[in-house]
Amino acid sequence: MKYKDLITTYCVGMLLWLPWIFHAQDVRTFKGELELQKYKGEASYSYLLKDTDTILNGPFTFNRSNLKALLEKEDVSFSIQGQFTNNYPEGNWSFRFNEFQSSDNNAVEDYRYVVNVDGNQRVASGNLLQGRPDGTWTIKVQQIKDSEVRQVDFNSVITFEKGVPQQSFRIEDQQQELVGRFLRNGLAHDKWTLFSDRELDEIESWYFDEGVLQTIEANSRNGSRSIPVFKDLNTRTEVISLGEKYMKILEFLLSDSDARKVREGGITYLLTTNEGHYQNIDDILSALGSSSFSPEFKVVVPFYPLASNEKEAIDTTVAYYQKSRSISDFLLNDSQLNIRKLSDQDVRSLEDEVAAITENILQPLQRVDEYHKDDILTHIEKDKIIANLWENGISQLQDFEKYKISLKGKINPEDNVFKVLKIISEQTFYRLEEIQATLQSKIDKQVKQQEAIALEKEMVTRHNYLEELGERGRADSIPTLFFEAIDQLKNTAEDKLKAYSEIENLEKKLEFGRTLVHCFEDYGKIGERVLKLPEQQKEIHEKYMDAVWNPFIATLMDEMVKKRIVSAYDDVLIPYFLEEINDGLACEEAKSWMNMVDLTYKQLLILRDEDTRKMERKLKKEKDPIVVLQRFKVPVVTNQD
């Protein structure tokens, strides 16, 4: 029995190992061309395949050098060496980036050519633990002359423990050197000092107390200046990295001149440069595996949490600001408006107003937008915001009245700053929108006037065409009543033109003008049809002629058949058609008139060959054109005018 148990235990044990067995995959090796961001060269590394992911594991080398390029002109080479453990960079890593030219001092030693190089070299080396710096990291930028280091342009030595900077650090360039220290938790502490190679004394000192920057001291030949920063900080605080965000907070806090001093000072410069070098390396490591390679200098800043209504107010402010900005950008850059303002006083003053609003309201609001983007609104004192944006604080806001942005009654002195900003941005947006509408309507008006001119030209052309048709009618010597109808059509058009010219309202004028253009076009077509009527009449007469043999004269004689139909057309319908015109055919009736005339003509051609005896009987003595049209099955149109 015991023996059996043993086998079972063994089997279960083996089954438990199965997942591991299936997962324990071969370590593979890659050797070949690799392109990584801007770097392209020969790489060699080991990796595992997990599902479809490549997990780097083992030594890693990636380098490039080209002797031919070096000899001909310049070689941009690099060498990266290290190792990965389970996709994390681990252990010793070294980075080298060169830009070398071959120097003139070359030699042949034994059986080899020794080519000396000139140029510069960036090197970084240190230890990594799970992708984070651990131990001392050194980054150097050196100038090389004849294959020897001639000068160090930059040097940074920082000690880390599991990514957290420790103890003291040193960052230097050619002219200056920054020395400082950290607490074990990475917070900046004590005095950070910048020495200059040219000056005996320190030129800039930042005094930290457990991450809180107390004072900045700047020394120059003109004397020293002490800038208080977060002295006596007794609010809630938060730890952030010493980086761009921290600089923005300082800029808000300090006066412009002090802020500039800090921004342009040596400490900021060295910190920023150092940050850049770390970022470069992090970019490479992150592209290969998982890493977080940064100096991670920690500082403490005040923290003013935002209530939800405040957050809302900020979002609204930013949204209004952005809309206002796009309106202002449009209005200030619109070429049509820029031309227009040269001749139009109103446009110019509105444009000036937009420029003033942009400068005095939108620019300050833009900073709020930036604070929001930089996420520093929780680190700056609310009460200082207004004064920071507008020199004279809240009282300055009353001046906006001159831009017709009235805040009276909308803002109270005790109001929350974000509510105030929201109202300002909102009112500014409304005002800009209003100005835009005014300017737009001016532009529109101009466009409309141009349209009116075009319409008028069109109308005159079409009116002239009617005149031309009348003359053509006279020249063709058609019966008087036809060209008189065309004359009447022209008179009707003239009456309408007169009515058009009497309209004051541009909008209504345009609307009427557009209908008139179509109307006159129809009148033209009607005129053409009137000119054609005698011809059609003749055609109908011919169609209704029948040749009859007269044996006494021995001649075929034409005789009109269905005389009642033809005479109804001649004596009732044609006069009716012309009368409709002479009574001042309305524009809306024009199309129906044409339709009626066309259809009548077509019907007459058709009726010739149809059995119309019944119709002819009914047509006897019929003088009413409406009835005749009905008999001819033509839809009836009556002039409503």
Added chain:
Amino acid sequence: MIKKYCTYLFFVVICFFVSVEVVAQEEQPTESKFKEPVTKLWINTYGNIRISKRLFWVAQTHFRFEETESTPFAGQVGQVYNRHAIGYIYSKYFNVSLGGVLRLNFNTDPESVDRNLVPEWRIWHQYMFAMPLSSMMFYHRIRIEHRWTQGFEENSEYIFRNRWRYMFKAKIPINSDKFKPKTFYVSPEAELIMQSGKAVIGSPMEDLRLHASFGYILNPRMTVATGIMYSQGQTLSDASVFKQNWTLRFHLYFSPDFRKVKNKLPAIHLDD
């Protein structure tokens, strides 16, 4: 075509003169005697009724009046004609007809004691040529009649004669460049009627009619005309005596076509 007609005309005229010459030789009158002209009034209706594409029915009724002592022109009824025939349309410009005539002759001699009314029978055939020239129309008509007449005396015998008629006529439109409804026209006309037969001794020229009329085409089927005609001819009994007439004439021409439209349509063009 015209040339043909002209030649034909020439022969007719030659025959006429030859005949006159012959008469002159046989008789020996010193001079011809012309009777006083008699005035007459003719009212003629000419029906030309289409019965098929090529055939038509000729139906003519003429009322002839003549003067009495008291009334010129229309004093008394002279003759009533009924002329019928079937015509054949050969082409637009040529047709022939054949038919019969019943003429009722009234005794117009006021002093006569004989019968007042006697019938006269004829068989007739005619050949009608039409010639368009410019806007005018010219016509040649040859009509040959075989007639049986009798005098007014009781129990008088029928005598048989042939009549040879040639008519030349023009129609000239006045208010139009062609013949069409509402056209006025003038029509000069000359007809020579010769006769032959046992009873005809020296008087072959029965009648020479010169007629000028003025017509109006109401529509293709109806035309009216009126005119004056002068005529003269030898009397049958005495070749040297010529009778003369002045006749007022009224004509009504009608040509109905009772065929159905579908039959009628192609016919109008005949073969032109």
